[in-house]
Amino acid sequence: MAEVLLAVRGVEVRFGGLLALNAVDLVVEAGSIHALIGPNGAGKTTLLGVISGAVWVQQGQLELQGVDITRLPAHRRAALGVRRTFQHVEIVAGMTVFDTVAVGAHGSHDLPLWQSLLATPRSRRVEEAIAKAAAEALEFVGLASVADREACTLALGQQRLVELARALAGRPRLVLLDEPAAGLNMAETAALGELILRARQAYGLTVVLVEHDMDLVMEVSDQVTVLCFGEVIASASPAEVQRDPRVVAAYLGGST
Amino acid sequence: MRRPFWLQVAVPIAVMGLLPLVFPGSYSLTVLILSVLHAMHAVGLCLLVGHAGQISLGHGGFYGLAAYTSAILSVRYALPVEVAMAGGVGLTVVVAALLGLPTLRLRGHALAMATLGLGIILNILFTEAVELTGGPSGFVGIPRLSFAGVVVDRDGAVYGLLVAVLGAMMALATNILNSRVGRALRTLHGSEAAAEAMGVDVAQAKRVVFVLSAGFSALAGVLYAHYLTFIAPSSFGFLFSVELIVMVVLGGMTSIPGAVAGAFLVTWLPEVLRAFENVESLLFGIILLGCIRFFPQGLAGAGASVGRWIGALLRCPRGEQDRG
Amino acid sequence: MAPLIQYLMGGLTLGSTYGLTALGFTLIWSATGIVNFAQGEFVMLGGMLAVAGVAVGLSQLWAILLAVAGTTVVGAMVERTMIRPLGRRPVLDVVIVTLGVAMVVRGLVMLFLGKETHVLEPFSGHVPLRVFGAAIMAQGVWVLATAAAVVGGLKVFFSATLEGKAMQACAHDPVAASLVGISVPRMTLLSFALSALLGAVGGVLITPITMTSYDVGILLGLKGFAACVLGGLGSPLGAMAGGILLGVVESLTAGYLSSAYKDAVALVVLLAVLFFRPTGLFGPRDVTRV
Numbered sequence: 051m052a053e054v055l056l057a058v059r060g061v062e063v064r065f066g067g068l069l070a071l072n073a074v075d076l077v078v079e080a081g082s083i084h085a086l087i088g089p090n091g092a093g094k095t096t097l098l099g100v101i102s103g104a105v106w107v108q109q110g111q112l113e114l115q116g117v118d119i120t121r122l123p124a125h126r127r128a129a130l131g132v133r134r135t136f137q138h139v140e141i142v143a144g145m146t147v148f149d150t151v152a153v154g155a156h157g158s159h160d161l162p163l164w165q166s167l168l169a170t171p172r173s174r175r176v177e178e179a180i181a182k183a184a185a186e187a188l189e190f191v192g193l194a195s196v197a198d199r200e201a202c203t204l205a206l207g208q209q210r211l212v213e214l215a216r217a218l219a220g221r222p223r224l225v226l227l228d229e230p231a232a233g234l235n236m237a238e239t240a241a242l243g244e245l246i247l248r249a250r251q252a253y254g255l256t257v258v259l260v261e262h263d264m265d266l267v268m269e270v271s272d273q274v275t276v277l278c279f280g281e282v283i284a285s286a287s288p289a290e291v292q293r294d295p296r297v298v299a300a301y302l303g304g305s306t
Numbered sequence: 307m308r309r310p311f312w313l314q315v316a317v318p319i320a321v322m323g324l325l326p327l328v329f330p331g332s333y334s335l336t337v338l339i340l341s342v343l344h345a346m347h348a349v350g351l352c353l354l355v356g357h358a359g360q361i362s363l364g365h366g367g368f369y370g371l372a373a374y375t376s377a378i379l380s381v382r383y384a385l386p387v388e389v390a391m392a393g394g395v396g397l398t399v400v401v402a403a404l405l406g407l408p409t410l411r412l413r414g415h416a417l418a419m420a421t422l423g424l425g426i427i428l429n430i431l432f433t434e435a436v437e438l439t440g441g442p443s444g445f446v447g448i449p450r451l452s453f454a455g456v457v458v459d460r461d462g463a464v465y466g467l468l469v470a471v472l473g474a475m476m477a478l479a480t481n482i483l484n485s486r487v488g489r490a491l492r493t494l495h496g497s498e499a500a501a502e503a504m505g506v507d508v509a510q511a512k513r514v515v516f517v518l519s520a521g522f523s524a525l526a527g528v529l530y531a532h533y534l535t536f537i538a539p540s541s542f543g544f545l546f547s548v549e550l551i552v553m554v555v556l557g558g559m560t561s562i563p564g565a566v567a568g569a570f571l572v573t574w575l576p577e578v579l580r581a582f583e584n585v586e587s588l589l590f591g592i593i594l595l596g597c598i599r600f601f602p603q604g605l606a607g608a609g610a611s612v613g614r615w616i617g618a619l620l621r622c623p624r625g626e627q628d629r630g
Numbered sequence: 631m632a633p634l635i636q637y638l639m640g641g642l643t644l645g646s647t648y649g650l651t652a653l654g655f656t657l658i659w660s661a662t663g664i665v666n667f668a669q670g671e672f673v674m675l676g677g678m679l680a681v682a683g684v685a686v687g688l689s690q691l692w693a694i695l696l697a698v699a700g701t702t703v704v705g706a707m708v709e710r711t712m713i714r715p716l717g718r719r720p721v722l723d724v725v726i727v728t729l730g731v732a733m734v735v736r737g738l739v740m741l742f743l744g745k746e747t748h749v750l751e752p753f754s755g756h757v758p759l760r761v762f763g764a765a766i767m768a769q770g771v772w773v774l775a776t777a778a779a780v781v782g783g784l785k786v787f788f789s790a791t792l793e794g795k796a797m798q799a800c801a802h803d804p805v806a807a808s809l810v811g812i813s814v815p816r817m818t819l820l821s822f823a824l825s826a827l828l829g830a831v832g833g834v835l836i837t838p839i840t841m842t843s844y845d846v847g848i849l850l851g852l853k854g855f856a857a858c859v860l861g862g863l864g865s866p867l868g869a870m871a872g873g874i875l876l877g878v879v880e881s882l883t884a885g886y887l888s889s890a891y892k893d894a895v896a897l898v899v900l901l902a903v904l905f906f907r908p909t910g911l912f913g914p915r916d917v918t919r920v
Contacts, residue, residue, distance in 0.1 A: 103502070124502040124503055125502050125505050128504055133503065136503075140496075141496075141500075142493050142500070144492070144496075145489075145493070145496070149489050150493075152489055153493045153500075154504050156489070157506070163487060163514050166481060166487045167481055168481065169481040173485060176486065177486065180486055355722070361725060407905075408908060416859070418667075418725065419855045419900070420901060420904055422852055423900050423901060424901065426849065426852065426893070495720070495722070548729065548733060551729065584740070585741070587733045587736045587737035588737025588738060588740075588741065590733045591732070591735075592730070594730030595712060595730035595731070598719075598726050598730065599712075599715065602723070
């Protein structure tokens with residue numbers, strides 16, 4: 051068995067009276083693409099938030115390469131190499147594509163403020179490194195030509211690529227993709243699947259993918275975990291999951 | 307997008323250097339000096355409001371806190387002016403840091419109310435602590451600006467000194483905006499979720515900018531006290547804090563030269579408007595409403611339009627006149 | 631004993647009006663996430679309009695009713711003409727607009743109603759009531775009774791009317807609310823009108839006790855916000871309780887320590903709560919929505 055990059059154990063999340071995640075376990079192997087699927091409201095995005103640090107858990111534990119990150123705030127997890135994209139694209143109006151992507155490299159450097167204030171040689175070296183990482187990521191997703199455009203004026207498909215590039219610019223170990231194919235047409239989705247596979251290769255990534263498009267999930271993922279009403283009901287290879295009667299029942303709305 | 311240094315700092319400083327020639331006379335010079343002092347606040351607030359997306363209504367209080375501290379240290383404790391000034395700035399920065407610590411952990415605009423509260427408390431203190439501050443009638447006999455025994459007492463020299471200090475502040479602010487910190491600020495302003503997911507410590511970034519802007523206001527405060535040699539609580543009240551926000555909004559919120567231009571324009575308003583005292587609140591309100599609704603780019607936007615227009619006229623290659 | 635009762639009663643009275651202002655803050659904050667800087671100006675406007683009504687010869691009852699109605703209309707108009715056209719602009723822009731509205735209201739009142747300090751006759755004369763040897767203003771009873779009636783009315787509004795339930799749903803989750811057919815803009819309008827109404831009621835109640843002028847809005851607004859934070863932003867009952875607590879502390883300070891620093895007390899309380907318990911005394915421990 052390959053090395054475990056991320057381990058989620060017994061996680062419970064409540065929003066008020068609603069139990070959003072209940073005793074959820076998830077083991078993501080290094081270098082794998084691990085899909086999270088399930089009906090709407092199953093808690094997929096919540097689980098992604100738990101991993102990224104946007105959502106705090108009431109119970110349970112998270113480990114990244116054996117390090118307990120349960121109580122680390124989101125920005126500290128980013129510094130450890132976790133990046134994510136968003137289901138509803140989080141791109142800031144008024145920023146260029148280049149600047150938007152360059153923010154992705156923020157957490158990869160630790161520089162005291164006064165260095166930036168005085169534009170010291172060290173801060174310039176950091177800025178150059180960030181610019182290089184951003185340019186490479188833009189090149190990789192094929193958006194180098196629109197680097198100076200305002201990011202929020204792009205089509206949705208391109209905005210999703212901007213988010214992917216932003217995640218890659220931080221040279222992460224673990225990338226969390228939240229419905230990257232939502233709103234894309236079939237050709238775009240196919241290209242995205244290929245891009246995710248290439249990104250794993252080029253950047254040495256591990257990916258957690260939340261996605262509704264089953265073709266995409268079946269094509270790229272090594273492992274699929276199925277969530278239903280906040281609980282894990284199956285975790286296996288794509289082919290096995292497809293045959294699992296509980297999963298079929300969950301999707302058809304029947305009871306198990 | 308990078309903000310070119312010459313356009314952000316050099317050109318505005320050159321223009322400010324020429325202003326005393328355009329508006330000669332000692333009275334005009336006094337107003338210009340006030341304008342530069344106000345512009346110092348505007349530069350800091352431009353970072354805080356326009357980039358970190360936080361409103362402060364307490365910078366008038368920081369201005370006063372630094373001015374009074376420096377005045378008290380230099381008169382009541384007979385400390386040298388430079389030491390007193392450092393003390394004024396230092397205390398103010400510490401107070402701002404203490405205030406920012408809990409307040410900026412919160413989402414939303416708790417900072418606006420907390421700073422408003424602090425500003426009012428400080429004003430009550432300036433007015434009521436009569437033995438220390440001179441009370442409502444003010445603090446007189448503050449020693450003039452001096453550095454290593456050289457007294458800066460000619461208004462022309464003071465103006466030059468202040469423009470140099472403002473230039474340094476604008477340079478620092480431009481550096482920040484051109485760095486990863488600037489991008490982080492703009493991101494957290496638009497989406498805190500995206501910023502923290504990319505590794506931006508949102509609370510700390512806001513705190514740092516808040517303290518920096520308070521430091522700029524404090525420096526303006528100590529310079530003001532030792533330039534005028536007299537201070538009174540009424541100069542540091544709520545209305546002044548609103549006036550500072552008006553300057554930044556009029557300047558276009560995100561542009562540093564715009565904020566400086568806004569500061570000059572708002573400072574000149576009472577000079578061209580006889581009835582200013584009676585319509586001050588109303589006018590500030592109208593500027594805020596009008597700018598946000600119809601001219602969110604403010605003076606900076608207007609400047610960019612004029613720039614493009616001249617550019618087209620000179621058939622410059624396009625894009626060179628881009629607004630910073 | 632007598633002074634203590636007097637201070638407590640005074641604090642209770644004052645605190646109820648802070649509570650009304652705080653309720654106004656809470657309504658708008660819950661519905662829109664905006665800190666409304668014009669809230670204190672609504673309080674000031676209520677009092678000043680009532681004073682102006684009496685000055686032009688209206689009976690006190692009519693002057694008060696018209697002042698409250700007028701302020702409510704102003705609140706609704708502010709939302710319609712200033713807030714709604716901003717659409718999906720950043721919250722910062724909306725907050726600056728409320729600050730602009732505050733300055734315009736203050737400026738207009740100063741221009742048309744003057745800079746003087748005004749007072750309104752107490753609703754039932756100047757003769758104080760005697761309770762345990764302490765002299766209690768009859769106006770205080772009016773304030774408490776009205777505040778209680780308003781809180782009761784709001785409770786009924788939220789739990790028994792469709793409109794009120796819709797507003798609660800909207801505050802809880804605007805996206806979900808609009809999905810089930812609740813008009814979010816309509817609820818925003820309603821929250822502004824209601825907040826202005828609450829503010830104006832507080833304003834006309836307090837004017838006979840503390841007097842009013844064009845510039846009292848900012849401090850009243852700030853105290854209302856402090857009450858809100860004290861009780862936990864977003865909680866109506868907390869807002870009222872926070873207001874009363876603040877009023878009592880302020881009144882005791884003025885009575886036993888120094889009246890010069892009584893305004894500072896509210897602000898120190900605000901800062902202290904932000905420092906040590908940002909979710910307020912009665913708020914939830916969860917800070918994600920704050």
